[in-house]
Amino acid sequence: MATSTIDEAAAPTPTEEPLLDVGLLKEVGRKALVDALNSVNGAKTLVLDASLAGPLGLVIEVSLLKHHGVDKMFWLEPGPLSSTTTNIVYLCRPRIKYVKIIADQIKRHGKEAQKYTYTLLLVPRISTLVSRILEEEGVLGDVRISSYNLQFIPIADDVISLENENAFKEIWVDGDETVIYDSAQALLTLEKLYGLFPRIVGKGDQAARLANLLTRHYLPSDSTTPDTLLTQSEKIDSLIVLDRRVDMITPLLTQLTYEGLIDELVGIKNSHVELPVSLLTPPAPMGVASTSAEPTPGAPTLKKVEAKKKHHLTTSTDPLFAELRDLNFSSVGKRLNKVARRLEEDYKGRHQAKTVAQLRDFVGKLGGLQTDHQSLRLHTGLSELLVPLTRTDQFNKTLEIQQNLLASYEVPAQITAIEDLLAQGADMQTILRLLCLASITAGGIKLKSLENLKREILQAYGYNHLPLLLSLSAPPLAVLLPNPLPPALASDPSAKYPFSPLRKSLRLLIDDSPEALDEVENDISFVYSGYAPISVRLVQCVAQKGGVLSNPAEKEKEKEKDKQGSSIKAQAHPIAGWRGFEDLVATIPGETVDIVQNGPNGGSAVAAPMASLLRPMHKPTTTVVFFLGGCTYTEIAALRWVGRQNRGRKFLIATTGIINGNTLFESISSVPKPTQAGSKDAAI
């Protein structure tokens, strides 16, 4: 592969120092499950909570499950369960509805005088609630309750996720802090592997809560404490915790990177995307042009009769994806073209093969070429699938409204435009995303038009969405507010988001002027075609202070430098908390966190920050960024970009799950989506 042709904006640079090996976490997860399964003797029937199937699929293969005695797998669904083995193993998250189903099935078996041994594996830990409900249902005595501690799952080399879809809703709508506790436990596991985070920097009330839990957790010299929890980590220089409430704007916007756009328009679930089969299976005769899978332009919707298949989007089998995923969609076509040319040239190599040895060389390369070919075909097809979707009026209107709102340009006109979209029958999620965006950026919507819009929404999509609207406007979420604020909220500082000052101080918006376009490519704002996500700017405030401030002129100079010696990048500066940005960060609602963790073996409190400053400059470190409440693909892309700007610092992105605006509102909305009739047999 001619990696030299790929410009550094997208290619992972394999020559650089390796990141923390996140495969370790996968191994831990896999082993824990195998152990849990082996604790039940003999063949067993596995009953799986469907929401776990995705995450589990990233950790373990079905064949391995079979190898460890799993005879059959079923979804955990209401209704009778028939099993051919005497052992039944339930694997689910400790949700009340699941437990009720389980209790029901056990009682049914009891009535039918069928005898089974039941094991309930709870993810990630045993819960009193579950045993209480089983007790109330009168089946506690029949079940052995155990846990399967599934924590961070690596979904890319530099991304680990708890894969909890409902984290945001649970924290900010239900007020259920379980996710925070689980996150703290998962981060603690990281600490156990790599040592204490020397510094924890964070923003947001819940982030503060998490940091508090995390720092409180170690106890002085417990005999069971592993050594790693006693000393600062060598490999990690800090943990940056951001809770989603700190930056609600980013997920509301339409993601414009390749991977982000796939997520927006097709939907990525647990790194899997559902695609038409024709895209995934290579066509029978080799050499058929990759355009064969081109969808007819007249049918822009994806809902075709064609059978769909799940495809795992991963860079490990699909190197092309690594090149493409973080590109702004507008440059994906160009890149694909380039790759196609390269591939063609490689194929042409066979004509130059004169001697037998050369031919043998070529044949040796052929396998790789075919893989490349197939992945090129897939991505060409996929982008062709996306293009018509990005050409619709609605899509472009939505983008326009977003950009205008971000620029605070004629807000009332944007409200009217949102109303028009609604009248045209746009998705409720689209409308709500725009509306919340308007509310946050403009500091509320005029009461009259807000009520009118709410009424329109309820009429158009059903009155049963009223609770959703209420949740959105109630604290602590408060993303859909009237202006002026109602008296109950007026005193709540979290209700006012200082967007306009931030736009200036954090350089959120890059102008559309032609000379600024260059800059867009030289800044994280490429992910939204000119808008920089606040969350990533905040990370820059900690880990790449220059990136926040630099004006285009300085950038120019830097570029000059880059040209002189593109391999020499600025050395990443050591982590010094929010220094330099304290005032700015203070204006954002939510607590600010900056904790230095020494560990009991770490010397005095005064010496430690100095020590972290005196860390050998050349030593590469990793900064862990944890998004509490989920992050978007664009944020990941932006952080990868930041990571490439400096030498000596890599980012490890940890999150409770991958979100976008649509999934966010879907999870908050209590209205159940019509469930697809799935087969009872489970599959991972």
Place this chain on the structure above:
Amino acid sequence: MAAERPSSKWQIMQDGKTFYKRQQLYSIPGKLPNLSDYIVAGCRYGGPIALMRDHTKLVALGRTTPAITKAQIQIYSPAGEGLLLFSWDQGKIIRFGWTSDERLAILNEEGTYRLYDLQGDYQQYSLGSEAGEMGVIDARIHENGLVALTGSLSLLEVKGWEGSRPLTLANPTLSQPPNSWAVIPPDVNISRHVEVLLSVDSTIFTVDNLESIDQRLSQGPFTHVSPSPNGKSLALLTFSGTLLVVSSDFQRTLAEFKTGDVVGAEGAVHQVEWCGIDAILVTWDNLVVVVGPFGDTLEYYYSGPTFAVTEPDGVRIVGPDVCDLIQKVPSSSASIFRPGSTSASAILYDAWESFSQRSPKADENIRSIRPELAAAVDECIEAAGEEWEPYWQRRLLNAAKFGRGFLDLHNPTDFINMGQTLKVLNAVRFYEIGIPLTHLQYIYTSPAHLITRLTARNMHLLALRISTYLSIKPDAVLKHWASAKIMRSRPSATGTGAEADLGGDEDVCKLIVDKFEQLGGADVSYAEIAKRAWEVGRGGLATKLLDHEPRASDQVPLLLTMKEDRLALVKAVDSGDTDLVYHVLLHLHKRLPLGSFFRLIEDGGSQLAPASKLLQVYAREQNREMLRDFFYSDDRRVESAVLSLDEAAGILDPNSKITTVRAAQKFFSEDKDRGFESKMMDESARLLAYQQQLEKESDGKIVFFGLSVNETLRMCLVNNLSKKADKVKSDFKVPDKRFWYVKLQALISTSDFEALDTFSKSKRSPIGYEPFVHHLVEAGHPREAIPYVLRCDSPKRADLYVECGEWRMAGKECKERGDKAKLDAIRQKCPNSLIAREFDQILASMK
């Protein structure tokens, strides 16, 4: 000092190779009652013995022991010191035995069992209702569990001593109780599960949790079944007095021996126990016989009835006057002290003796064993560990030290460890302590185990000294000490003088905390000690101690039992562990009246807000009634309304659904800030009612109920009920724009182009006519879309024509408007050359 060599007390088996020794551990004349009148259970590893009067035996009245009708259990140390005496007030005792941590497990016929520690405190568990009904007729207690035989002749197994649920083993289908039976404990069995051996008729059944197997023996029935300490062999005694030794898989018979042939054996055999793994000890009233692997015997006579306890490395015999340990002489001792031994270690020992007598023979001896000296030193160290008398221990260690001097390199660790160990062992063997632990047993059970045994006897000082001496953390000792301290300093029952008492809460707490800090017991869980304090009724002290506990998960359960509800909840919330919060909430919900439960949470304010939220999450799924009450009691109108709506979503019956929505509306209307929501719910209810009416009018053919306003409109339009649609529009004040879009889409979906035309002409379109074109094209009716293009703004017409596929008209349009640029642009996109040519013509004509 008596310098009688240890070997002088050895006895040799008939085979002339194996030595056995009887080591007198303690002399206990008159300290124990006559064992033949008692049922006895002995604890391994030099543990105590428990005695209970055997009511099947006649007792002559007027003896020193008073006649007691009630069952009474006495516990003696091996040195004959009474450790504990308590009476049993429960049902008839079936069996008692010792656990691995030196607690006495007592099982009665009702299936209840208690675990007594050496202080007389106990935990009580039950085998469950089944065992209670059927009754328990017999049981076998091993160190890590028990197996009970119920009245219905089925077997129940209990694993561990934490009161776990009994498991039913495979049913051996017996018709009568077995002649005798035994269990092989799980830790020595190959399958790692308990195995029960039942002597039935002439054979033996082996039973585990999966199956019951008849081993098809013919020699039975057996009076004694005894598995060896390593579980590999079985000793079986037939009624006729033949002792059989078989492998535990019954594949091989290892030995056979007729006990009737033993000289002096009178009456029935008392016990068949193992001595090591290759010899069996058979006891009669006054006689103890060791039977070797080849039928060789050694006889030991006692003055009265004895009781034998199998140890891992021998067997302990408690007789009327003495407590003895019979064991095979360990190879190291044998190699040094065996008469005529010429092993290197024997010569080394000899050399040292010569040396200490200043004899030059020493040097000669050492020279002769030079190559094997290291091994000899090791053997001397090992042999020191086997000796009971400090005199011989010292001599052997000295010999080892002497030998070391001639070695260039020798790792002294073993030597030092042995010295330390012997010091500890000698201390605990002292008769006042009374733990006759051998070196092997000590290594086997670990020093920590020894320390817990000492603390269980309340010998804290010795335990602390030993743990300091061995550099073991003193936590366990301190914890036990603190508990004992609390127990002892129990304030007087009257309570009034408690403050003035020495055991005042403040003092005791300070005493304990000081001691912990002084001795570095940082890891001791204060919660456990506080729990102890609470159990003995010292709540105040418990609270004080709990303040020192850093772990919330330990604090909270105790706070709950202490009924410190608020504090427990606050600590739980603080810990961030939602499961802990649930634990407290569910517990409180069960215990407190609902009103005070709610008040507790509401009064907590923001501090307890997370708890309140969690309660709502739980109740929404599991207990809606409670949630309703909760919201109601707190005047939370909005939440009440949302809850109603949530319910309404699940209701299918139209009337009750409307009622529920109305209820929600009422809740909203009670909150003055929720006028908008109230109005919306009013609309919702009205819509539902109207939908109901619509369904009735359509004879239920069309489903309206539960649709949104837009969908209702669409449904009306699709079904030719445009009057109704108009009514919905005006009733719900649907804005024109939205209505037009809905109607447009509805009419197109039914391909009713005539109606669409009328509609488009009904008034000037508020949405313009472009959407008409777009939607028609999208729905696949480009032909029908053409007329509408004319009504759009002229600059857009050309593109719209293109959209309809009418290139010619697009060209014409451009020409009319003289828009060359547009024409050019469209030409670029032309689908075929025919049209392109036409465009070229138009372009040309425009020039």
